[in-house]
Amino acid sequence: MAIEAWFMDESKEDQRLPHRRNPNEPVSLEHLAELGVLYWHLNPKDYENDEDLKKIREARGYNYMDLLDLCPEKVANYEEKLRNFYTEHIHADEEIRYCLEGSGYFDVRDKDDRWIRIWIKGGDLIILPAGIYHRFTLDTSNYVKLMRLFLGEPVWTAYNRPQEDHPARKEYIKSLTEKVGMPLAAH
Numbered sequence: 001m002a003i004e005a006w007f008m009d010e011s012k013e014d015q016r017l018p019h020r021r022n023p024n025e026p027v028s029l030e031h032l033a034e035l036g037v038l039y040w041h042l043n044p045k046d047y048e049n050d051e052d053l054k055k056i057r058e059a060r061g062y063n064y065m066d067l068l069d070l071c072p073e074k075v076a077n078y079e080e081k082l083r084n085f086y087t088e089h090i091h092a093d094e095e096i097r098y099c100l101e102g103s104g105y106f107d108v109r110d111k112d113d114r115w116i117r118i119w120i121k122g123g124d125l126i127i128l129p130a131g132i133y134h135r136f137t138l139d140t141s142n143y144v145k146l147m148r149l150f151l152g153e154p155v156w157t158a159y160n161r162p163q164e165d166h167p168a169r170k171e172y173i174k175s176l177t178e179k180v181g182m183p184l185a186a187h
């Protein structure tokens with residue numbers, strides 16, 4: 001089972017609705033990989049003893065881990081946090097999120113600045129590269145439990161758009177043009 005992703009419509013309706021275009025315009029995992037977005041599906045049941053998760057963490061150096069249970073009872077300044085999550089931003093580092101329960105939407109910008117909506121459910125682990133514009137919202141189920149992973153001391157600082165001069169943004173743009181430029185360089 002893989003995640004589902006699609007190009008968003010332009011409607012300003014409730015952010016927790018799917019916002020699919022009509023007809024639906026799906027986005028493949030390959031397209032996401034071109035943007036530097038990586039994905040795994042794991043078994044979230046016994047995550048503390050999961051060998052697959054352990055391998056990914058070891059391979060990528062994710063020594064830090066914590067859990068974020070996104071519900072009003074467990075999160076201080078819940079509404080404000082949700083507002084910040086849905087404000088378009090970048091980070092200086094990767095954003096790594098593993099969905100253990102519930103579901104939600106990660107929106108990322110593609111090369112042409114279109115929003116792609118990625119529907120995360122239990123078992124989905126995604127990595128957003130440093131410097132990619134993105135945001136997050138709960139869906140209509142209104143609940144998600146996420147594991148946050150990080151390499152080293154965690155830094156959660158969000159830099160809201162525009163950030164064209166931020167080193168991570170410049171580095172990300174460069175990584176995209178390098179990927180696109182490769183076939184041309186062969187001539």
Ligand SMILES: CSCCC(=O)C(=O)O
Binds near residue numbers: 085158
């Ligand atoms: C709820 S995790 C995703 C939100 C986000 O983009 C962030 O924490 O930076």
Ligand SMILES: [Fe+2]
Binds near residue numbers: 089090091095134158
């Ligand atoms: Fe983020």
